[in-house]
Amino acid sequence: MKLSIESAPHIPRPISVQKVMGLVILALVPALLAHWWFFGPGILVQVILAVGFALAFEAAMLKARQVPLKPFLTDLSAVLTGILFALCVPPLAPWWIALLGMFFAIVVAKQLYGGIGNNIFNPAMLGFAVMLIAFPREMSNWLAPRDIAIHMPGLWETLQHIFTGGLSQSQVAYDTLTQATPLDTIKNGLRQGQALSEIRSQPVFGDFGGMGWEWIANWYAIGGLFLWRQRIITWHVPAAVILTTIAFSLPFFLYDSDVFLSPLQHLFSGGTLLGAFFIATDPVTGSSTPRGKLIFGAGVAILMILIRQFGTFPDGVAFSVLLMNSAAPLIDRLTIPKPYGTKGQRHG
């Protein structure tokens, strides 16, 4: 009788990396559907493109690194990176945006650092940030949301635009399809000296954030709460991002509400809630101590607001996450929790 002498635990464990990633993807599904509803089928094409490229690059790099393919291709981490990236790019962005974005995300940010678990920067955000800097025009042409769109592109038109860059057979000009994002609109308006109240009267804005955008943001939050209930994320990072966003933007807003965005506008615009629940909570690249997570989330929120208000880019979630990524190891070092038995006596 040959007995196995592996060490404890000897009973099955409840979770795997694949399951963690799978749950995160599941939590993104409602927001994906909302995205589809408001901006048409472009998001689906972008997801398929990004996931496809991500897996291809992942496989190629694993092969080059002589690492077994199967466990790392099926862990769903590359799939998640692809989806997160796709959620950030305009629905009609040309196909090579996904290709290049995934190259920087998977090859540069992830595999060159040693693959899953070893990367310093959030792959999806790094890919997105590189694309945003390199191709600002392609990355800022968003579709108008369903409620104010003159024309919603169908699947065929979407595919045509993504792969050929134009709409040959369409009567609709590209310019009538696309529109600046709400945050872009604000940035441009402020540059032209308009007051926020004036800018916000444009149809692209909704109750809090941008029309359609705010609903997608809601679904991000609901998906995030699901992840919290599933113990995939803790409350620390989302709470820190949201509360800091409110607390940090409120004084500015009260000081001059014509130049500074309201806390709600900040929360429901751009990538704030996506960042709070899905990006800044990335365990690999974020802080991992309870106090560190609070600092990390607060840092993301503060940098995001500073970039939005004073930087050249309309949104700052990607950049602030990347900046905080680089600070995470230091934050972890400085926030080692005090273990049991070192806190001194509580009733002494």
Next chain:
Amino acid sequence: MVGNSETISYVDNGKLCQFHGGLILEHHKCESMARPLARPLLPEYLRVSLRLNRGNVSKPVVETGDKVLKGQVIAVPDTPRGVYVHAPTSGIIMEITQRPVASPDADLAPVVCIRPDGKDQWTPRQAVAEPFSLSRQELVQRIREAGIVGMGGAGFPTHLKYQKPAELLIINGAECEPYISCDERLMLDYPHELLQGTRLLMHASGAKEAIIAIEDQVGRVRSVLEKIIREKHYPGIRVVKVPTIYPAGGEKQLIKVLTCQEVPSGGIPMDLGIVVQNTGTAKAVRDAIVEGTPLIQRFVTVTGDVVGEPRNFEALIGTPFRHLLSLAKTDDERLHRLVVGGPMMGYAMPEVGTGIDKTSNCLLALSEEITRHHGPLMPCIRCGECVNVCPQELLPHQLHWYIKGENLEMAREHHVFDCIECGACAWVCPSQIKLVDYYRYAKAELRYLDYKKAKAERAREQHEKHDRRLERLKAERAARRKRHTQRLKDPASARENIAATLERLKQKPAPNRAGEPASISPEGDKSKDNTAETTDNPESSNRTETTPSGKDNNPA
């Protein structure tokens, strides 16, 4: 230190604290609790390990071929921390040999193999009729002579816990590991004995209060114990239910739950005036004092998914695993892993012929299906679930990264020595990393490094001391030489010197056999003085004869 009256007042209020993290696990205790306790027939042989608690090996006092009686001492400790070992039954010593023992490393240690003669004949026992008339010291001495160690798993020699008086005794009946039910069985089957043992331990520790802690999922135990406490009017003993959260039965966690206090890092419960003892230990103490029975048997749960009739046994120490497994109708074909202890902290044994020892609370026989991993081994993704569940509030993933990178000092800085190795982190790890293995490695390695460092430090100190002494001697020699040259320069004292030497030479019986120690020894110090000078002073040729002897006598 905190007043322990305060400690106890928390319990009075019925207020319990929580420890950080922890897990809710499936109990799997009903399987073995469904059947009554059984006493196995005598096995063909017993293998009694002489190594208990972390490398303390007792010295055998019997030899191969000796006939021993039940309860007879077969090994004695050679340190105060060691324990006595007794023959579990009467029979013949077959051999004393190195064999794998039931320990995490399944290491080789001396094992006494006894073939029972079937008579189960006792050696004379010393029962104490009035145990409470014994002094604390006498009680502790008897506990020691009965070979009692902590029976919850760690096997810490019990007598060492009673060196100082305590204020609170905690009887740990919170079996937090799944599958194990031997404490519950014991509490239900021997409630009187348990309570008597508790009272004896209160006497031994001087504690006025005792808490018997049980998990809130063990149904009848509380009412059974409380009924006896009421009927017998045992003062100061309380039964407290604690939430069933793994590892609530860990000593530190249990203290936190019951008293809201934390054992200082690196310290022991006694630092808070608390002694924690397993239920089995309490009963063993009672048996030792009231019956004079040394620790030769224990409750052991035999369970697992390949065990046909899981149950608890009251088995003799040294009973081979094989014997118990077959009595519990284990399916040998499907047996894939045999664990001693629970599924979270237990260790897998390489063979079934080993005997149980004083700490073996459970034999867990598992199939391949149940031990199979949920997913492949992956790199850590820092998900932080280990941080959430760690009852010691450590950063298990950070420890893992540092240890993986051989940065052991950083592991120390991240409090690796506070890890209790409960395995909660490893259980929740989605990457299926055997985290506890890393911490054990780091602890062992750091202890070794510290030992080496201390040794090097000692060597360095010795060396410096040696250097200092040489320097001092050199300085003394220089001073003497200086004194002497001054004396030589002074004509009066030089003449005197020469005269004295000539006088000495005259008295010598055989000048050519110079160097007879006898001739010089009376003037010990002075001659040494001379020696030192002469070696460096060729001028004083008239004194050369004394030189060799002086050198020989020089104790340096």
